[in-house]
Structure formats: structure tokens, C-alpha cells
Amino acid sequence: MLSHRTWFLATALALLTLVGCSPSGDSHPPAGAALQGEMAQQGAFLAYEHSVGIHLPVEQVEPRLAAVREACGSQRFGQCDLLAIEQSQGAYQAASITVRIAPAGVEPLVAFAGEGGELQSRHTRAEDLAQAVSDTEQQRQRLERQQKTLLQYQARSDLSVSDMLALARELAEVDVQLAGNAQQSAQQQRRLTTNLLTLSFSTEGQPVGRLARIGEAASGMLDNATEGATEAIRLLGYGIPFVIILFPLALLVRWLWRKASRVRNGS
Numbered sequence: 001m002l003s004h005r006t007w008f009l010a011t012a013l014a015l016l017t018l019v020g021c022s023p024s025g026d027s028h029p030p031a032g033a034a035l036q037g038e039m040a041q042q043g044a045f046l047a048y049e050h051s052v053g054i055h056l057p058v059e060q061v062e063p064r065l066a067a068v069r070e071a072c073g074s075q076r077f078g079q080c081d082l083l084a085i086e087q088s089q090g091a092y093q094a095a096s097i098t099v100r101i102a103p104a105g106v107e108p109l110v111a112f113a114g115e116g117g118e119l120q121s122r123h124t125r126a127e128d129l130a131q132a133v134s135d136t137e138q139q140r141q142r143l144e145r146q147q148k149t150l151l152q153y154q155a156r157s158d159l160s161v162s163d164m165l166a167l168a169r170e171l172a173e174v175d176v177q178l179a180g181n182a183q184q185s186a187q188q189q190r191r192l193t194t195n196l197l198t199l200s201f202s203t204e205g206q207p208v209g210r211l212a213r214i215g216e217a218a219s220g221m222l223d224n225a226t227e228g229a230t231e232a233i234r235l236l237g238y239g240i241p242f243v244i245i246l247f248p249l250a251l252l253v254r255w256l257w258r259k260a261s262r263v264r265n266g267s
Helices: 002-021 058-073 103-113 130-154 161-193 210-266
Strands: 046-055 080-088 094-101 118-128 195-202
Touching (some): 058 094, 058 103, 058 195, 103 195
Antiparallel strands (some): 046 118
């Protein structure tokens, strides 16, 4: 009897342990779940990009998009530049906003954008800019050496007017290339010191019932009928000129045929 009672208690404790350790459900994480910005370590040249998908109630998509835009424009979470906005209307509303933001601002901006929503997806990738940065630096050094050499030639007193004009043109071209190189280097540094963040907002359409499916089918049938009638009218319009030309020809052929028949009958 004691062994049966001991076995029962052990089984009950094991079941309670399994229940306590089992997951509480399949609930999705909130949209504000931490997504930290990334900063490349010293000596690395990585440009980070983040994509976050957030599910929101349909009535919150447009105001949330406007709020995120305002937060970026006001630099609420640090340096932030707006790059792109997309929005679609209809039964399945969706919107997206792309910003370039300081790494420290990624997490609070994602949390702000996802308040009351549900995180659906998040993705982070890095592009290695080491080769591009190296090429830009080598180009800068080459242009600076070329500029220095041209300035040394320009300082000579035995140059003809044509030589001085040629040197001036060469120096102007080098200056333009140096300016472009500096702009390219600044853009690379901007990509290295900030993160590209794309926030995509989506909603779910209304459940489609039997009546809704019948309505959609009827609407599609009317659309198809309208399109078919339009095509028929268009083809009729194309055919009218041919009818105008062919009808007299048909009458002429008929008249000639009847005349030929009379001649054969008379002979």
C-alpha cells in the first residue's frame, strides 16, 4: 500500500513539474521587443541594416506612420534622417518608413513604432565596406600626389602661356575629383556610423464569409462583363471603316455576278 501511495505522489509531482516548465502559449512577442542598433568594432568596416515587420490594428497604421516620421524629424531618439515612405490603402492597409539613425536610437524607435502592436519579423544584415573604403582612400592619396606635382610645375617661371593654361585645366580636374572623393568618403563614414532601419506596418483584412465571397464573385462578374462590353465596342469601332469599304464592294460583286448569270442564260 505504501509503495502504491509513493508511486502516485511521485507521478503527481512529475506532472506538476512538466506543467510548470511547459510554455504558457503561442503568444507573439510584443512589437517593442528589443532590437538593438549595431556599431562596427574598431578596425571593421560594416554597414548595418535592419528590417522590422510590425502588425497593427488597421486604424493605427496611418497615425503611427505619422508619429514615427515626426519622431525622426524632431531627432527624438538621436540623429535621424528620413529616406523613404510608402503607404497603400484598401482592405489590406500597409505602410513602411525607412530612416538612417544612430545605433543608439534603433531600439527606442522600434519600441515606439510598435506600441500596442505585434512583432512579426525582424532581420539584420551587414555589408562589408572595407574594400570600398580602401579604394576611396587610395584614390584620395593618388589625387593629392597628383595635385602636389601640378602645383610644383605651376610654380616654375619658365612655363609658356599654353603650358600654364594646360596646368590650370589639370588642376581644376583634380580639384573636382578630390571633391567627389571627399563626398564619397563622407557617405561611407555615414553608413558606418549609422544604421539603416526599415519599419513595415501591416494589418489583416476582414474575415471573408459566404456572403462576402458571393459579393466579390458578383463584383468580379460585373467587372468582367464591363470589360468584355468595352472590348466589343472597341472592336466594333475598328470594324466600321472596313464595313463602309466592303459593303459597296459586295454590292458591286453581286451586281457583276447577276449580270454574268444573265449573259450565260441568254446564250
